[in-house]
Amino acid sequence: MTELYSASGSKVHAHKADIFCRDETRVDWHSKALWLLREKRDRAAASIPEWEQLRQLGSELKLHTLTHLTDYLQQFEQQCQANGIVVHWAKDGQEHNQIVLNILAKHQVKRLVKSKSMLTEECHMNPFLEQHGIEVVDTDLGERIIQLANMPPSHIVVPAIHMKKQEVGELFHQQLGTKKGESDPLYLTRAARAHLREKFLTADAAMTGVNMAIADQGAVVVCTNEGNADMGANLPKLQLHSMGIDKVVPNMDAAGILLRTLARNATGQPITTYSSFYRGPQQDGEMHVIIVDNGRTEMMKDKILAESLKCIRCGGCLNTCPVYRRSGGYSYNYTIPGPIGIAVGAKEDSTHSIPWACTLCGSCTYVCPTKVPLDKIIAHHRRLKAESKALPYGKSGYMPLVGRFMASDTMMNTSMSAARLALRVLPGSLLKPFSGAWGKYRELPVAPESSFASWYAKNRSR
Amino acid sequence: MSSKNSILSALSQSALTAHPMPNIEVEVTPQPLVETFAASLATVAGELHQYGGLVALQAKVDELMAQNLQVLSLVEGVSGNRQVPSTAHELADIDYAILAGELGVAENGAIWVSQTQHRVTPFICENLILALPEKALVANMHQAVNQVSLAQGALGVFVAGPSKTADIEQALVVGAHGACSLQVYLY
Amino acid sequence: MKIALFIPCLVNQMMPDVAIATLNLLEKLGHQVIFPQGQTCCGQPMTNSGCFDEAKKTTLKLLNAFKGVECDAIVCPAASCLVAAKENFHEFDSSKEAQEVISKLYELTEFLHDVAPIDGFVRPINKKISLQMSCHGIRMLNLATPTEEMGKQRFNKVEAVLGKIAGLEIVYPARIDECCGFGGTFAVDEGAVSAKMGKDKAQAHAATGAQYAVGFDPSCLLHLDGMIRRQLLPIETRHIAQVINDAL
Numbered sequence: 001m002t003e004l005y006s007a008s009g010s011k012v013h014a015h016k017a018d019i020f021c022r023d024e025t026r027v028d029w030h031s032k033a034l035w036l037l038r039e040k041r042d043r044a045a046a047s048i049p050e051w052e053q054l055r056q057l058g059s060e061l062k063l064h065t066l067t068h069l070t071d072y073l074q075q076f077e078q079q080c081q082a083n084g085i086v087v088h089w090a091k092d093g094q095e096h097n098q099i100v101l102n103i104l105a106k107h108q109v110k111r112l113v114k115s116k117s118m119l120t121e122e123c124h125m126n127p128f129l130e131q132h133g134i135e136v137v138d139t140d141l142g143e144r145i146i147q148l149a150n151m152p153p154s155h156i157v158v159p160a161i162h163m164k165k166q167e168v169g170e171l172f173h174q175q176l177g178t179k180k181g182e183s184d185p186l187y188l189t190r191a192a193r194a195h196l197r198e199k200f201l202t203a204d205a206a207m208t209g210v211n212m213a214i215a216d217q218g219a220v221v222v223c224t225n226e227g228n229a230d231m232g233a234n235l236p237k238l239q240l241h242s243m244g245i246d247k248v249v250p251n252m253d254a255a256g257i258l259l260r261t262l263a264r265n266a267t268g269q270p271i272t273t274y275s276s277f278y279r280g281p282q283q284d285g286e287m288h289v290i291i292v293d294n295g296r297t298e299m300m301k302d303k304i305l306a307e308s309l310k311c312i313r314c315g316g317c318l319n320t321c322p323v324y325r326r327s328g329g330y331s332y333n334y335t336i337p338g339p340i341g342i343a344v345g346a347k348e349d350s351t352h353s354i355p356w357a358c359t360l361c362g363s364c365t366y367v368c369p370t371k372v373p374l375d376k377i378i379a380h381h382r383r384l385k386a387e388s389k390a391l392p393y394g395k396s397g398y399m400p401l402v403g404r405f406m407a408s409d410t411m412m413n414t415s416m417s418a419a420r421l422a423l424r425v426l427p428g429s430l431l432k433p434f435s436g437a438w439g440k441y442r443e444l445p446v447a448p449e450s451s452f453a454s455w456y457a458k459n460r461s462r
Numbered sequence: 463m464s465s466k467n468s469i470l471s472a473l474s475q476s477a478l479t480a481h482p483m484p485n486i487e488v489e490v491t492p493q494p495l496v497e498t499f500a501a502s503l504a505t506v507a508g509e510l511h512q513y514g515g516l517v518a519l520q521a522k523v524d525e526l527m528a529q530n531l532q533v534l535s536l537v538e539g540v541s542g543n544r545q546v547p548s549t550a551h552e553l554a555d556i557d558y559a560i561l562a563g564e565l566g567v568a569e570n571g572a573i574w575v576s577q578t579q580h581r582v583t584p585f586i587c588e589n590l591i592l593a594l595p596e597k598a599l600v601a602n603m604h605q606a607v608n609q610v611s612l613a614q615g616a617l618g619v620f621v622a623g624p625s626k627t628a629d630i631e632q633a634l635v636v637g638a639h640g641a642c643s644l645q646v647y648l649y
Numbered sequence: 650m651k652i653a654l655f656i657p658c659l660v661n662q663m664m665p666d667v668a669i670a671t672l673n674l675l676e677k678l679g680h681q682v683i684f685p686q687g688q689t690c691c692g693q694p695m696t697n698s699g700c701f702d703e704a705k706k707t708t709l710k711l712l713n714a715f716k717g718v719e720c721d722a723i724v725c726p727a728a729s730c731l732v733a734a735k736e737n738f739h740e741f742d743s744s745k746e747a748q749e750v751i752s753k754l755y756e757l758t759e760f761l762h763d764v765a766p767i768d769g770f771v772r773p774i775n776k777k778i779s780l781q782m783s784c785h786g787i788r789m790l791n792l793a794t795p796t797e798e799m800g801k802q803r804f805n806k807v808e809a810v811l812g813k814i815a816g817l818e819i820v821y822p823a824r825i826d827e828c829c830g831f832g833g834t835f836a837v838d839e840g841a842v843s844a845k846m847g848k849d850k851a852q853a854h855a856a857t858g859a860q861y862a863v864g865f866d867p868s869c870l871l872h873l874d875g876m877i878r879r880q881l882l883p884i885e886t887r888h889i890a891q892v893i894n895d896a897l
Contacts, residue, residue, distance in 0.1 A: 013839070014838055014839045014840070014841070014842075017839060017841055017842045018840070018841040020841075021841040021842060021845055024845070027845060031849075033631070033632055035824065036632065037632075042796065042797075045799045046799050048569075048799070049491055049800075049801075050488055050489065050491075051799040051800065052798065052799055052800050053488060054488070056484075057484050057486060057488075060481065060482075060483075060484040061483060061484055061486070063478070063481040064481045064482060064483045064484065066476075066478055066481075067476070067478045067479065067480045067481045068480065069473050069476070070470050070473045070474070073469075073470070073473075074470070077466075083614050083615070084614070084615065089464070089465040089466035089469055090465055091465045091468055091469060095465060139639065140629070141627045141629040141630070141638060142627075142629035145629065145630075158628070158629060158632070159629075160629055160630070161632075163630075163631075164631065165630050165631045165633070168630050168631075185630040185631060185633035185635050186633075186635050188630055189627055189629075189630065189635040189637070189638060190637070193637065193638060193639060196639060197554075197639070200639070201551055201554060217612055219612055225625065225626050225627060225628075225638065226625050226626070226627050226638035226639045226640065227585045227625035227638060227639045227640020227641070228638070228639040228640075230581075230582065230584075230585045230617075230619065230640065231582065231585050231586065231639045231640065233581075234550065234580075234581040234582035234585065234617065235550055235551065235582050235586075245469065245473075250483060252607040252608065252610075253486045253604070253607060253608070254486070255607060256486075256603040256604045256606065256607035256608075257486060257488075257603075257604075259603050259607075259620075260569075260570075260602070260603050260604075267628070269505075269506065269622075270502055270505065270506065270569060270570035270571065270572075270622070271506075271567075271570040271571075271572050271603075271620065271622045272622070273506065273621065273622050273623050273624070273625055273626055273640070274585075274619055274620070274621060274622075274625070274640065275572070275619065275620040275622075276617060276618070276619040276620075277612055277617070277618040277619065278617060279612040279613070279614060279615070279616065279618070280614045280615040280616075281615060282581050282615065282617075283578075283579065283615070291469075293465075293469045293472070297469060297472035297473055297475070297476070298472070300472075300473065300475075300476040300477065300478065301475050301476065301477050302477055303477040303478060306476065306477060306478050320797065322827055322828045322830065322846050323839070323842055323846075326842050326845045326846060327842050355699075356698075356834075356835065356838050356839065357839065357842075358832075358835070359784070359828045359830060359831070359832030359833075359835045359843075359846075360697060360784075360785075360832065361784035361788070361827075361828035361832070362784055362785075362788035362789065362795075363784070363788070363795070363797055363826075363827070363828065365788070366788060366795050366797035366798055367797045379697070379699070381699075382697070382698055382699030383699040383701060384699070385699055386698065386699035386700045386701070387699075391698070391699070391700075392838075393834075393838045395698050395700065395834075399694075399695055399698055399700040399703045400700075400703050402694055402695060402703065403692075403695050403700070403702075403703030403704060403705075403706060403707060404706070406658065406689050406690035406692070406694075406695075406707035407689060407690075407706040407707040407710050409687070409689070412658070412662075412689065416662045420662070420663075436837060437836070437837040437838075437840035437843075438836060438837060438840075438875070440840060440844075441840055441841075441843070441844030441847070441848075441875075441876075441879070442844065442847065442872065442875025442876050442878075442879050443874075443875045443878035443879045444875065445663055445871055445874065445875065446874075447663065448663065448664070448665050448666065450665065451661050451662050451665055452656050452660065452661045452665035452668035452669065453656075453661055453684075453686075453688075455665050455668075455669065456668075456672075456684050460672075460684070
């Protein structure tokens, strides 16, 4: 696994996927675990007669908010300030991290407890704060596991989905002193609870991500199952919440829609255990909200890419993606893997390969609770890569040839009859070396004697 | 230009055309409230005491106190053996917190709890007990979000069952960082 | 009806039997069938790779083969190519003639279900078949309600058409409409994942105990056939046109 997530390994997706696929038993295990989430999602969605209506409403209310974002962000800021919340704005990850550091430094924070936030992953905040002497403790169990293992998340909702319980057991034995060889999830979870409780009780500040920011209330909504965000945000006197500009929704009605689909689509639960609405600091406390752009306004300049900002990060598209399930979260060259990772991260991929880690099957688009047209966005990224002459897998070399070949009757007909002849008369062993990736994994097609056009000319043409 | 202004001005270059806010009108599936709530609560690993009300709850609390457990009750008419401490951190050894549920949602078993002083109370206690008036049940989240009110500085939270995780090989473990069990007394 | 056949390059070159079966079955149903000359690739391999410039010439050549052809419908026995042809014609030619061609394009199942509902199967087929519900047919052509979609109004045009054949037992693989992993150039760009998806799908079809894995998308069938034979699974692939033709 290490070769897959090490920062130095910026290789094309197919290369990393090939490594992941070498252990087929593990691929099957990974694929099945995620498919189980898809099945739970299907059951939860099917139990709501108005499910498709909720998806449509989710899509439209997010689109409405995105197209009136200037107003809603300002309204949100004003309402927050009226509630005693300090609002900050950050153009990019670097500015976000600096704002956080300044707040923490002012309060002489030594230990920050943090609950899951893909945004802070995107901003690479943890290493930045650690460089400045602040201990950052990820408190979601999955996040804590990967933090102790020094790995990035491999999924946006279940970040340690790629690890087996035996591996977690060994990690906890080494790092938390649990019994050697013990891998029972209940035992390990209890050990983590005890370990993290001590961190919560001694933290100087807490930070959470934001699932929704309600413009007309000046409140942020944080959803967790473990209660880690709330244990954090309500013990120390300083609470910070980081949110992308895309997290704002107009009002409680809108939040109600998304709260109905979020957990059902993520894990099949009817709602997360805790959906907490924070509308101001606790007594004698301070509450800060940092609103981050980091490429989002840029994305909004492209009509197709802009729709990826409707995403509510449920992870449903990862669970259904047949490619993600068989290539793992570390094959995407971006913090967020899977279809939504391609949609929002393709620009960051220096290998330009992730838009091709997709068969355009469209399952993600149909799963999505806000109807993000993921397959269209991914296809669009391919076009953008082609237009900027950044094609992977030798496509810039062979695509023009294919185009000309297909457009020419003589070229296609002569060479295809030669190919059919070769497939018919030559032994498979001789063809195999020339058949490339097709023949490496599959038998070559049984070639017919002639094309349909030739057959038609001979049999039907009058 | 401030970061705020540069973000707002970048937004003016958005390629999206204005989309109206949809009319949020979702039909309520007719279902018996208490039964649906009970079933939902069970799926989120909560336990419902449908009959007996606050009397049964006090009996439960007495039983817990007899076992020398630390019980904090913030529900009027139910008394525990602990007082509200001066700091939130002193709640760390509370075995049971008894709090008022203000609203219950049938479709998902979630209960609205709001907390002003020591907002950590519903989470830090080892076990949580909520007292919920039966007349405070609503069918779905659309109704719920319109009936709860967010007080400034308060925490309002929909609690659906005890804390849980499935982060290790997707095995469901009840009792993550928040309360390890949730019991609901309807009254 | 007068029908023009749209036979995509892959079918023409590698699976002529599918085209012949399509021609035969439409004729048996009483349609007049023509095969306009000059057809070639719909441009999908290029446009799916983002290479629109490279796709233009071949797409327009294909479109020209149908422009001005007198017919009621243009029928294609390959869902994915049909979708790509529709999209690419639209992309490269906004003329009225192009729109006319686009409005007549139908995938075979779609045609037999929506346009000229098939009836009159005369020969029973005592076989068990496992349906290959390929992605583009399901999620872009609405041949069936995808499993991701909820709601009461579910439909499956493929089963509705084949279900009229006496003796035919229709079953489905596990994870019914999960992608088989062909994906055009994906099959070679992402060889390992494509092969694993194909292997899983081939095994799921074989596990049903069906004699044939039957589908409406020849490219998926070609890929599955390669996987099935590599793994020596006791099942074969067939195109719906072949099954329908056998029953008429």
